[in-house]
Amino acid sequence: MRLEDKxxxxxxxxxxxxxxxxxxxxxxxxxxxxxxxIYVCPVxxxxxxxxxxxxxxxxxxxxxxxxxxIICPFDNIAWRYPRGxxxxxxxxx
Ligand code: SF4
Ligand code: SF4
Numbered sequence: 001m002r003l004e005d006k007x008x009x010x011x012x013x014x015x016x017x018x019x020x021x022x023x024x025x026x027x028x029x030x031x032x033x034x035x036x037x038i039y040v041c042p043v044x045x046x047x048x049x050x051x052x053x054x055x056x057x058x059x060x061x062x063x064x065x066x067x068x069x070i071i072c073p074f075d076n077i078a079w080r081y082p083r084g085x086x087x088x089x090x091x092x093x
Pocket of ligand 1 (some may be wrong): 061
């Protein structure tokens with residue numbers, strides 16, 4: 001089974017507030033040209049918006065693996081689990 005097929009089996013209860021936040025956007029902009037969070041996230045939560053010069057965080061798709069928090073060289077991601085009852089469910093695979 002392909003990764004995309006497995007991800008399709010996940011179910012989400014999306015919270016209205018993000019459980020992921022960038023502590024200092026200037027660090028992403030000026031000190032982190034490689035932006036490894038974008039490449040490590042298996043579901044594409046992070047996207048660099050060139051025109052706006054900022055990192056977009058699509059927290060709704062997060063599968064709560066924690067990889068972005070570990071890979072960020074500046075500890076620049078405020079990471080927590082979604083509030084109780086929200087987030088991803090792996091019931092189907
Ligand atoms: S890895 Fe960290 S510092 Fe770099 S772009 Fe991502 S959140 Fe910003
Ligand atoms: S915890 Fe995992 S799925 Fe969620 S944003 Fe970070 S890398 Fe992506």
